Amino acid sequence: MTNSANQLQKPLTTKINDAGNIEIGGCDTVELAEKYNTPLYVIDEKTLRTICADYKKAFEKYPKTNIMYASKALCTSAIAAVLDEEGFGFDTVSGGEIYTVHNANVDMSKVLFNGNNKSFEELNLALDLGVGRISVDNFYELALLNTIAQSKNKIVDILLRITPGIECHTHQYIQTGHLDSKFGFDLTQIDDAIELILNEYTNLKLHGLHAHIGSQIFETSIYADEVDILCKELSRIDDKFGLKLDEINIGGGLGVKYTQGDNPPSTYEIGEIIINSLHKAIEKYNIDPPSLFLEPGRSIISTAGITLYTIGSSKQVPHGKKYVSIDGGMADNPRPSLYQAKYYAQIANKKETDELELVTIGGRFCESGDILIENAQLPKLDEGDILCVYNTGAYNYSMASNYNRVEKPAIVLVNNGQSEVIVKRETLDDLIRCDVIPDRLKKYE
Numbered sequence: 001m002t003n004s005a006n007q008l009q010k011p012l013t014t015k016i017n018d019a020g021n022i023e024i025g026g027c028d029t030v031e032l033a034e035k036y037n038t039p040l041y042v043i044d045e046k047t048l049r050t051i052c053a054d055y056k057k058a059f060e061k062y063p064k065t066n067i068m069y070a071s072k073a074l075c076t077s078a079i080a081a082v083l084d085e086e087g088f089g090f091d092t093v094s095g096g097e098i099y100t101v102h103n104a105n106v107d108m109s110k111v112l113f114n115g116n117n118k119s120f121e122e123l124n125l126a127l128d129l130g131v132g133r134i135s136v137d138n139f140y141e142l143a144l145l146n147t148i149a150q151s152k153n154k155i156v157d158i159l160l161r162i163t164p165g166i167e168c169h170t171h172q173y174i175q176t177g178h179l180d181s182k183f184g185f186d187l188t189q190i191d192d193a194i195e196l197i198l199n200e201y202t203n204l205k206l207h208g209l210h211a212h213i214g215s216q217i218f219e220t221s222i223y224a225d226e227v228d229i230l231c232k233e234l235s236r237i238d239d240k241f242g243l244k245l246d247e248i249n250i251g252g253g254l255g256v257k258y259t260q261g262d263n264p265p266s267t268y269e270i271g272e273i274i275i276n277s278l279h280k281a282i283e284k285y286n287i288d289p290p291s292l293f294l295e296p297g298r299s300i301i302s303t304a305g306i307t308l309y310t311i312g313s314s315k316q317v318p319h320g321k322k323y324v325s326i327d328g329g330m331a332d333n334p335r336p337s338l339y340q341a342k343y344y345a346q347i348a349n350k351k352e353t354d355e356l357e358l359v360t361i362g363g364r365f366c367e368s369g370d371i372l373i374e375n376a377q378l379p380k381l382d383e384g385d386i387l388c389v390y391n392t393g394a395y396n397y398s399m400a401s402n403y404n405r406v407e408k409p410a411i412v413l414v415n416n417g418q419s420e421v422i423v424k425r426e427t428l429d430d431l432i433r434c435d436v437i438p439d440r441l442k443k444y445e
């Protein structure tokens, strides 16, 4: 089976250059750190576009495929512009993501709005900006959306988000498709929802079903089960209501290689499984071939991203561990503390040597749990060394916070030896931009 770039542990342009430093996208990472300061997120455009090309190729045998980048993985205007150029649509989950994608001049009919508690304001914005599909999650939202649609005299194109009852073996916080889930209609509630859409909520037009089974998935067979369930429902709904739905959206979830031990399937493998199971289900349930929507997030952007940090203090606990601290941590990458996620790192400015030491990389934030990597084998570290952490493109910047009132890092896009800032580093003034001191507390004007 052909390999794909989402299976790499590092961006595909990674190499050691003549200066002995790690180079990514033709840029020396030590120079990037000097020029833009650290912590610094770096996205390699070539890896990103190669993964997009892999996805498109993997699904070309099913021409009715639409790939919608799950922008929650990393949503910035420039990233949206790149994915738009690649011909992808967008899965969005908030007014903020919709607004960002719109800011990149994306054709909003290629945008889907998803989420279990969309607000009145967010649904309004989605309708005003012409978002193509709303994936309705629950009965409350059906009523709310219909009211908003009525008030605007619009017919809104929707999918129903369903819980297919599939358990996948990933971290429990990132499983979503099992039965006891906060997301979507239970299979037993679909008919009631359809009755309402057909008889009461006449400003809603139902096109199909949407599901998502989890994230960082390595099992391929689970997608075949999901496709089977969705197609079976399409056929059952046609039999019962005479309603021909012609779209299935199977969500995202394909995993990436954070550590040496991770072996994610390739996009080609996943493509083959999904397309084969779709053909089988079309025949088995005697339905017209539906349009297939996918929503990959992590597997599109994770591998393209790295984070650079500068090494600062270190501490040898007597008879214990050696801690080495970096200038970032849980506020720019909360995944280790949230999900016990593991990352692989190298020193950007030191060739690999045989003399490795075992260190724990601690973050700079004020809590003991802020450990980025436990027991990393690295060359002896000195202050000022640059640490390069791989596979940080997804769910790092997008989940970053200002914990400890620390500015969020910049994001730089690298390609062919050029680097461009796509998100500016926050400043101290940015941190106080929304602060208000009531007059009675003001010390002076």
Ligand code: LLP
Binding pocket: 070, 072, 073, 091, 114, 174, 176, 211, 212, 214, 215, 216, 251, 252, 253, 254, 295, 296, 297, 298, 299, 335, 339, 394, 395, 399
């Ligand atoms: N579609 C839906 C409806 C989703 O809920 C998600 C992710 C995706 C697509 C994209 O899944 P992906 O291809 O990225 O696996 N913050 C967690 C991941 C949460 C994923 C939530 N939903 C993490 O850092 O691991």
